[in-house]
Amino acid sequence: MYNPLKSTFLAAGLATMATAAMAQDTEITFGGGAYLDIPQLSVAMDHDLFAKHGLDVNVIPFQSGRAAFEALLGGQLDVAVMAEFPAVVGAMRDQEFKVIAGLSRYQATRIIHTGDARIDSVADLAGKPIGVTAGTNVHFWLENELRDAGVEAEIVSVGPPDIVPALARGDIFAGAMFPSFYGGAKEILGDKYQEIPISSYETHFILVATQELIDDNPDAVTAVLSALVEAEEVVKADPTESHEAVSRVLSGTLKPEEVAEASANYSFNVSLDEALIDLMVDEGVWINQRGSIKGDVPTRDSIGAYFDSSFLAEIDASRVSIN
Numbered sequence: 001m002y003n004p005l006k007s008t009f010l011a012a013g014l015a016t017m018a019t020a021a022m023a024q025d026t027e028i029t030f031g032g033g034a035y036l037d038i039p040q041l042s043v044a045m046d047h048d049l050f051a052k053h054g055l056d057v058n059v060i061p062f063q064s065g066r067a068a069f070e071a072l073l074g075g076q077l078d079v080a081v082m083a084e085f086p087a088v089v090g091a092m093r094d095q096e097f098k099v100i101a102g103l104s105r106y107q108a109t110r111i112i113h114t115g116d117a118r119i120d121s122v123a124d125l126a127g128k129p130i131g132v133t134a135g136t137n138v139h140f141w142l143e144n145e146l147r148d149a150g151v152e153a154e155i156v157s158v159g160p161p162d163i164v165p166a167l168a169r170g171d172i173f174a175g176a177m178f179p180s181f182y183g184g185a186k187e188i189l190g191d192k193y194q195e196i197p198i199s200s201y202e203t204h205f206i207l208v209a210t211q212e213l214i215d216d217n218p219d220a221v222t223a224v225l226s227a228l229v230e231a232e233e234v235v236k237a238d239p240t241e242s243h244e245a246v247s248r249v250l251s252g253t254l255k256p257e258e259v260a261e262a263s264a265n266y267s268f269n270v271s272l273d274e275a276l277i278d279l280m281v282d283e284g285v286w287i288n289q290r291g292s293i294k295g296d297v298p299t300r301d302s303i304g305a306y307f308d309s310s311f312l313a314e315i316d317a318s319r320v321s322i323n
Contacts, residue, residue, distance in 0.1 A: 108197070225315055
């Protein structure tokens with residue numbers, strides 16, 4: 001016998017199940033990379049936190065944040081992690097994306113050289129050849145350091161993987177390189193290895209999303225950030241477990257104790273603040289002055305337009321301090 005009320009409840013139940021299944025099957029393609037930089041991602045992967053928040057996340061590793069960003073702009077990724085500098089370039093080129101969170105900061109920037117141990121300041125590098133990859137965030141902070149020290153040096157443009165070999169051969173006196181090459185430099189240079197700490201610049205690792213994802217599936221953006229915020233609770237409350245999670249995600253290529261040692265050079269905090277915008281504006285002005293990208297000089301308004309703090313503020317307003 002047909003029962004309208006029973007059929008109504010059955011239909012409603014099936015609809016609810018279908019909605020839950022759809023939420024669970026929301027697919028996100030995430031461009032990742034150096035998981036040491038962003039342990040929140042490793043913990044979220046290792047603890048199945050993305051699935052907990054209704055996401056099926058495919059994490060694709062990239063050699064660099066710049067490569068991940070290019071893939072995102074090309075429509076191959078939904079979200080990506082990178083240093084802040086490529087996002088400045090993207091904003092100046094009117095690309096479609098938004099910065100939705102900062103994840104971490106690297107706080108052990110340095111210049112490496114092969115000279116006397118008494119050479120311990122940027123001022124001591126006056127007139128010496130320094131290798132750097134031109135047009136990068138490293139070039140940006142190196143020029144600022146030399147200017148602030150009131151000295152000039154011979155800037156030698158060298159590709160990222162070639163700086164350490166150039167140092168070893170003596171082609172350059174010092175090298176300003178990406179942090180991923182510091183360990184190799186110490187191993188290859190051995191007793192010749194010397195470093196000058198740099199305090200004026202910290203690399204900000206940020207999370208960006210496509211405008212399409214933000215417009216078409218804002219709930220997925222919130223879910224990604226929610227999973228990362230939950231993962232950060234583990235990173236801060238249980239560092240040992242966090243280090244082990246990173247090691248597991250990296251299939252044991254780094255031991256937990258090695259992860260722990262490297263992690264001491266970072267601060268981890270899912271947030272958005274004025275300091276990040278100010279840094280990106282300064283980088284944009286520098287890019288403009290070099291003539292690398294034509295157009296108007298970047299301002300706080302033009303760079304700030306590429307920030308969307310609404311998702312993070314919805315999760316935890318205390319993590320957002322943008323006026």
